[in-house]
Amino acid sequence: AAARKFAIETVVFVNAEIKLIKCIVNGILVDLSANTLGALAPVRFFDLVDEACGKNHLFKRSVIVLKAWSTYESRILASHQSLLSTYALQVMLLYVINVNHDSIHTPLQALYLFLQTYSDFDWETYGISATRRFQVL
Known part of the structure; x- marks a missing residue:
């Protein structure tokens, strides 16, 4: 399968009670968290x-x-x-x-x-x- 490329923009770390990484992937807002x-x-x-x-x-x-x-x-x-x-x-x-x-x-x-x-x-x-x-x- 052909490798897909993702355009990742505007990466922001949010230091809140639940830590988040906010970014835009191919024009879609994404929130990432782990161990929560x-x-x-x-x-x-x-x-x-x-x-x-x-x-x-x-x-x-x-x-x-x-x-x-x-x-x-x-x-x-x-x-x-x-x-x-x-x-x-x-x-x-x-x-x-x-x-x-x-x-x-x-x-x-x-x-x-x-x-x-x-x-x-x-x-x-x-x-x-x-x-x-x-x-x-």
């Missing part, structure tokens, strides 16, 4: 969320759309730059889908309701979890 067993629990959790949500992997497809919007349009996704983490974004989306499950059937509907929910959210008074909004102290 603790990182597997959230992956499994969100996989179970996707199974419970159903609707042809609505949660996973919505995460992809939301991450694209967050990265390329709003530029709010980059935890290594003190912006939102992927985990935070997924919990925020999970709240939106839990509250609106019956009316969300496509990733664009999920994005719309995500934007509608958080565009004027009072973060000084409330916080969110996967299932509810709560008052902060």
